[in-house]
Amino acid sequence: MLRQLVGLARHSAIYGVGGLIARVLAVVLLPLYTRYLTRADYGAIGTLIALVTVLAVLLRLGTQSAFFRFYFDSKERADRLVVVRTAFWFTMTASTVGLVLGQVLAGEISQLIFSSGDRTDLVRAAFVGLWAQMNYGQLTSLFRVEQRSTSYVIASVANVLITIGSTVVLVVTFHEGALGVIVGNFLGTLTVYLGLLAYRREQLGLQFDWALFKRMEHFGLPLLPSALALWAINFSDRFFLTRFAGAGETGIYQIGVQVSSVIVFLLMAFRLAWPAFAYSIEDDREAKRTYPFVLTYLIFLCSWLSLALGLLAPWIVHLLTQPQFYDGAKVVALLSFAATAYAGYAVVVIGVGRARQTRFNWIVTGTAAALNVGLNVALIPRYGQVGAAIATAAAYSLMFAGMTWNAHRLFPVPYQWRRVLTAAGIAIGLTVLGKVLDVSLPVAIALVAAFPVALALVGFYLPAERAILRRLIPAR
Numbered sequence: 001m002l003r004q005l006v007g008l009a010r011h012s013a014i015y016g017v018g019g020l021i022a023r024v025l026a027v028v029l030l031p032l033y034t035r036y037l038t039r040a041d042y043g044a045i046g047t048l049i050a051l052v053t054v055l056a057v058l059l060r061l062g063t064q065s066a067f068f069r070f071y072f073d074s075k076e077r078a079d080r081l082v083v084v085r086t087a088f089w090f091t092m093t094a095s096t097v098g099l100v101l102g103q104v105l106a107g108e109i110s111q112l113i114f115s116s117g118d119r120t121d122l123v124r125a126a127f128v129g130l131w132a133q134m135n136y137g138q139l140t141s142l143f144r145v146e147q148r149s150t151s152y153v154i155a156s157v158a159n160v161l162i163t164i165g166s167t168v169v170l171v172v173t174f175h176e177g178a179l180g181v182i183v184g185n186f187l188g189t190l191t192v193y194l195g196l197l198a199y200r201r202e203q204l205g206l207q208f209d210w211a212l213f214k215r216m217e218h219f220g221l222p223l224l225p226s227a228l229a230l231w232a233i234n235f236s237d238r239f240f241l242t243r244f245a246g247a248g249e250t251g252i253y254q255i256g257v258q259v260s261s262v263i264v265f266l267l268m269a270f271r272l273a274w275p276a277f278a279y280s281i282e283d284d285r286e287a288k289r290t291y292p293f294v295l296t297y298l299i300f301l302c303s304w305l306s307l308a309l310g311l312l313a314p315w316i317v318h319l320l321t322q323p324q325f326y327d328g329a330k331v332v333a334l335l336s337f338a339a340t341a342y343a344g345y346a347v348v349v350i351g352v353g354r355a356r357q358t359r360f361n362w363i364v365t366g367t368a369a370a371l372n373v374g375l376n377v378a379l380i381p382r383y384g385q386v387g388a389a390i391a392t393a394a395a396y397s398l399m400f401a402g403m404t405w406n407a408h409r410l411f412p413v414p415y416q417w418r419r420v421l422t423a424a425g426i427a428i429g430l431t432v433l434g435k436v437l438d439v440s441l442p443v444a445i446a447l448v449a450a451f452p453v454a455l456a457l458v459g460f461y462l463p464a465e466r467a468i469l470r471r472l473i474p475a476r
Helices: 004-029 030-036 039-060 062-073 077-104 104-112 120-145 148-173 178-201 210-220 223-244 247-280 284-320 323-348 349-357 361-383 386-411 417-437 443-450 452-457 463-472
Strands: none
Touching: 004 077, 030 148, 030 284, 039 077, 039 104, 039 120, 039 178, 039 247, 039 323, 039 417, 039 443, 062 077, 062 210, 062 247, 062 443, 077 120, 077 210, 104 120, 104 223, 120 148, 120 178, 120 452, 148 178, 210 223, 223 361, 223 386, 247 284, 247 323, 247 349, 247 386, 284 323, 284 349, 284 417, 284 443, 284 452, 323 349, 323 386, 323 417, 323 452, 349 386, 361 386, 417 443, 417 452
16 A cells, blocks of 8 residues: 555656646746736636636536546557547547637627626637647546656646746737737647647547447536536636626735645646546555545645645735735635645545446535535625635535545545544644734744644654654654
């Protein structure tokens, strides 16, 4: 089991390299964005990212999730090749339909979202990005199922570097504003995608298996309502903020989202490695021994990072942005702990996929999404971005709890709940303490450093873990 956990950590770390570079550069570019973009521009970008994300979910029809399951179910190379080609051509067709509709209806979409046709060009650019991202995502999924994390990172880093360079040139040199950000983002994706097409040309023949596609949809389509619910929890607040509080408030909220995205980066790296790792453990007893430690260690890391981001947010935001964006620090702690709850969900939901009983997922995620929408409507008009962050945190917490119950019903796993709740509870308690006392920067750093010590005092660590820590920490 230790070798398996080390392997998961290694793949997650390698996957994380590309995400780390992207997050670091995104944070480094915040001073640039906040200088060249208005709050309304930044809010419009965030709103269109939300739109593109939900459309990608709709257009994929659950095929990407089915791709992982059916690829590993196919033991022969020829059978796996059919799965690859079927998923590739479906994604190409669906994304092209989305692109055409986006170009034709761009004016109406701009009017619907922004109550103005002024953002029509921005909408058209976003739909080009939708096409590029869907197809790029499908091709890079091949590296994930092959567990070639290094190749995946090479593609990701190339994408990031081209994207950043294009964006800086368009925004700073040509003063394209929000349009430059959107176009710069998809230029990198398109460039790397074309390279991947050439690299994978022998695997991407003209082959589409309708019988296989129907079986994939039978597995993946029930996941679509769940995926839409996840989108509602993660992105719908941008639409409510834009509608109830204006694009400027959405722009401030986006700053909080960017800072808290350090947790999202960790989660993305983990989620890239997790499905292939989890499904590769064929023995159920072995899986039930391994999964609990994965959940405990992931919650430990995410809780510690959430504590750090929540307490240090005011200084981070002041360092990286202009004064009109400083209020974005208010939502960092809430959004970070919301992402931690989602991390727990990402682990426990694998039991449902393992049992191949996905048709009830939408009940759990749909209930959480309904809570999110209700709280957004109730809280945003009065509390603005803070109301949106509360809605997100409440929804993810409910979703984690609900999916834990659902997965245990189908594939019981003895998760280490005392340790999970202890890690999250201590981190939340230290965050609240620092906020209530309005601590200085040195005290905030001290509270962050105290987290693992506090866990030791309450008996969090197992004897084997304490032995490892004693070997790692040099004796005085």
